[in-house]
Amino acid sequence: MIVAVLIAVEVISAFETSMMYAALPTFARVFEADASTVGWTVTAFLLVAAASAAVCGRLGDMYGRERVLIIVLICAAIGSIISVAFGTLAGIIVGRAIQGVAGAILPLCIGLAREHLPAKKVPMAIALISGSAVAAGAASLLVAGLLIDLGDWRYIFVVTAAYAVACIVLIEAVLPWRRRNAAEHRQVDFVGAAGLAVSVSAILLALTQGKNWGWSDTRVLGLLLVGVVIFAWWVWWELGRTSPIVNLRLLAERNIALTMLATIALGVGPVGVTTMLVPIIMQTPTSAPFGLGLSATYAGMLSFVGAMIGMLFTPLAGKIAAAVGARASLLLGATLFLVACAGFFVFRGSVAGMTALVVVVSVATAFAYTALPNLLVEFVPEHNTSEVTGSQSVVRTAAMAVGTSLTTVVLASFVVPGTSTPTVAALGMVCAMLVLACAGAIVLALGVKYRKR
Known part of the structure; x- marks a missing residue:
């Protein structure tokens, strides 16, 4: 229950x-x-x-x-x-x-x-x-x-x-409520909380609006500068607190650091980009250099069915994590992502091929997306669980914003002359970026030392 x-x-x-x-x-x-x-x-x-x-x-x-x-x-x-x-x-x-x-x-x-x-x-x-x-x-x-x-x-x-x-x-x-002992109630680091909120918001706003305002726009550059400066100050502040809002010393531990870096790699890569790239390939008219010309409803239905199939694999991902560690699930998910991202370029003109790849992406998501928090749980003390997994959510969101922005820039930079339609070369560059991100995630996952708690 x-x-x-x-x-x-x-x-x-x-x-x-x-x-x-x-x-x-x-x-x-x-x-x-x-x-x-x-x-x-x-x-x-x-x-x-x-x-x-x-x-x-x-x-x-x-x-x-x-x-x-x-x-x-x-x-x-x-x-x-x-x-x-x-x-x-x-x-x-x-x-x-x-x-x-x-x-x-x-x-x-x-x-x-x-x-x-x-x-x-x-x-x-x-x-x-x-x-x-x-x-x-x-x-x-x-x-x-x-x-x-x-x-x-x-x-x-x-x-x-x-x-x-x-x-x-x-x-x-x-839910059974747990009583908290008075000793567990420590002073909240409101200054650190405010600094983290402001820095993260400024950086994310710049990343999400960069493609609309222009990356050279003073608003984007100003937000990035403000966000980075406040974040640097926030790190200094948190390291000096006895009860910080985020325990940065935990994030410096080898396995946790590698997990966070793998989160960034997958966020910049397939986790952040495939949800945008798949509809583009499916719904772009067949008269374009690439595209299947499917309706929005049909493309959405295929994505929904693929997601449901992926959901069926989450129990298997959990069993693997419990039996041999979440690193195995992450490696399997990242490998499936790599295959799918390379396949987007190869099967860009095949409805059957793209449908199969949507399923592969969904299964890969089931393994990788569920392995990342499980990896943290293997190495983080119980009383820091929500804090560290919350930090992982922030990192993943920022990485996804970077990935979608990079993809948008690439697709907008290489177009058919006189149009806004991306070329096959643009798709190839995006797929190559995703493959490299997946390869990086695999290398990082291999560096995680397995230790069952």
Whole structure:
């Protein structure tokens, strides 16, 4: 029952992260806004989610993950209510920013699984929770699209608000609350929390808006400079604290550092880019240098089916992690990613080939995405679980922003003369970048020394 509740709670985080992609065209039409403006409904959520994952993860470790998780879900519900109540694009952006606190749900759920379950069941539980996030992200596009088509865009926020309230009831009814000793209640490093939130938000905003504003724009360069300077100060500050918001000394441990670097490699590579590249290949007209000319509905359905097939492999990923360590799952996932990324270029003109590759990517995601938090759990003390997995979420989000930005730049730089259509050479460069990222992740995973806790 504990695992089922944690999976149900994580679904809302994944749904809120992805549902806006289905609503962006509707918002642009209803509010008569351009793509960059409606894009803030996604950007605002991601900026808050990245900071929330690290800060709330640490607060959960200190004061009780159930308590913090309920507060996070209350914020998610309030954000949905604000989006519906105001009914304006500005109101939706504000509501989405408040919803972004839900970015802390995954690290909190992983910490709760480790806190309440026997050690031998933790790898499987983490695999199922992480795998449900991937499946729910794919399903959210389909569900949100149906809600918009059958009713109104407000329905997606009504559903998320009701679901958040239902999750609060489940947590209160099912999860066993642990009493915290007074000795465990240490002073919160509010200065460190604020510094981390500001630096991460500034850097992510620059990365996500770079392709819209231009990489040489003073706003992008200024945000990057401010973010890096504040981050450097934050590192110095945290190293001097007895109770830091993020224990940086833990991140310096060999296996944890290699896991974080592998997270970056996969984030810049297949985890961040394939969700954007696959629809481009599938939906680009056949008259272009590459493309299958599929409809958005058909392409979306193929991606959804692939994600569901991948979800079926998450128990196997958990069993492998429990039996021989999560490194084996990571190696298998990264290898499958490498094969799929090379195949995108080879099978760019085959519907059957691309469909098979979508399945391979989904299976690879099931192994790699679930192995990364399990690797941390193998080497991190229990009381630091949500803190470190939250930091991993921040790192993955930043890496994915870098990967999508690089891909966009490459596809926009090599186009058919007189058009904005990418060439085969552009696709080849993107695929090569993804293959190199996968190879880097494999090398990093091989460097992890297995130690079963």
